[in-house]
Amino acid sequence: MKSISISFLPLEKFHSMKVSNKVDLIIEKSKKKEILIIEGLLSPSEEMELIKKTMANISKLFRGIEIESLSVEELQGGHKTLSNKIKSKMLDYLMGRKRGVTVIGPATLVKEIKKNPESISLKTK
Amino acid sequence: MAKMKLSRFRLSMKRFFNKFFRKKKKLSLGIYGPTNAGKTTLANRVSMDWLGEELGIVSNVPHETRTVQTKENVVIESEDGRKLIINLIDTPGIATKIDYEDFKKFGIKGKKAKTRAKEATQGIIESIKWLDKMDVVLVVMDSTKSPFNQINLTILGNLEARKIPVIVVANKIDMKKADVEKIKKAFPQYTVVGLSAKKNMNIDKLYKKMFEVIK
Numbered sequence: 100m101k102s103i104s105i106s107f108l109p110l111e112k113f114h115s116m117k118v119s120n121k122v123d124l125i126i127e128k129s130k131k132k133e134i135l136i137i138e139g140l141l142s143p144s145e146e147m148e149l150i151k152k153t154m155a156n157i158s159k160l161f162r163g164i165e166i167e168s169l170s171v172e173e174l175q176g177g178h179k180t181l182s183n184k185i186k187s188k189m190l191d192y193l194m195g196r197k198r199g200v201t202v203i204g205p206a207t208l209v210k211e212i213k214k215n216p217e218s219i220s221l222k223t224k
Numbered sequence: 225m226a227k228m229k230l231s232r233f234r235l236s237m238k239r240f241f242n243k244f245f246r247k248k249k250k251l252s253l254g255i256y257g258p259t260n261a262g263k264t265t266l267a268n269r270v271s272m273d274w275l276g277e278e279l280g281i282v283s284n285v286p287h288e289t290r291t292v293q294t295k296e297n298v299v300i301e302s303e304d305g306r307k308l309i310i311n312l313i314d315t316p317g318i319a320t321k322i323d324y325e326d327f328k329k330f331g332i333k334g335k336k337a338k339t340r341a342k343e344a345t346q347g348i349i350e351s352i353k354w355l356d357k358m359d360v361v362l363v364v365m366d367s368t369k370s371p372f373n374q375i376n377l378t379i380l381g382n383l384e385a386r387k388i389p390v391i392v393v394a395n396k397i398d399m400k401k402a403d404v405e406k407i408k409k410a411f412p413q414y415t416v417v418g419l420s421a422k423k424n425m426n427i428d429k430l431y432k433k434m435f436e437v438i439k
Contacts, residue, residue, distance in 0.1 A: 143385055147382055155349065159324075164321060
């Protein structure tokens with residue numbers, strides 16, 4: 100039976116990290132064949148940095164990553180009412196970024212991470 | 225970080241002045257998207273339509289396009305005689321993983337597969353670097369596949385952050401599984417054009433939308 104390591108990065112720690120540190124941590128975990136769950140979302144520019152760094156690190160042993168994320172809005176199945184939408188936007192504003200969850204795994208271990216409307220499913224190889 | 229903010233500021237100022245004074249007559253039109261969405265097929269179609277020659281090689285092997293390819297001074301004409309002069313820029317497909325062993329399925333093995341993988345990684349980095357040079361971008365998606373993938377979201381998010389006008393191209397509408405409505409529902413804030421670059425379906429609609437988006 101194959102064992103899988105899962106790491107969790109809480110919002111407070113994730114939010115306080117520099118972009119380069121976030122990217123380095125993700126690649127380090129993936130190289131160690133760990134699945135990383137982040138309580139938060141990467142910004143589009145952070146995602147591009149991650150792709151660039153991932154590509155620069157591709158080797159025989161590290162073949163890239165699988166990544167999917169869900170915003171709080173998606174997790175709740177969209178905003179049902181206007182007041183919910185306003186509350187959610189206010190919280191995003193106060194926290195300085197959009198809230199959600201991100202799942203990242205090494206491509207050598209993870210076959211596919213799929214986003215369903217309100218959940219994320221992960222298939223290993 | 226400060227350097228990045230300054231360069232973003234310069235870029236937005238440049239765009240503002242270009243738009244305001246209409247100085248820039250030639251626009252850089254980039255074709256972006258995940259691998260095997262049909263970007264080069266679309267670039268070839270546009271290039272054939274207005275220049276009479278193709279831009280790049282098309283194949284079903286992932287990462288066939290591994291360098292940014294351009295055709296300069298492509299003049300697109302509208303039905304009412306307006307002209308759009310563009311530099312057409314086809315970019316390698318963006319991906320988060322590259323496995324040289326995947327190429328074996330397509331008969332590419334050993335050193336050739338490893339070289340192809342290496343070139344593909346460099347192509348992706350090059351694609352990302354070129355984003356800042358674009359004035360307008362066609363984001364090509366395969367309409368037979370789910371649009372909710374991280375690559376599509378990352379590309380659109382980065383274009384939005386740079387305030388670059390976007391047209392989403394829902395390609396491969398000639399295929400049975402094609403679902404343009406799903407892409408429209410996924411990205412309601414964008415102009416979405418369903419077409420088949422391979423079968424030359426609805427390309428005229430794309431040209432019309434280009435004149436609407438690039439005012």
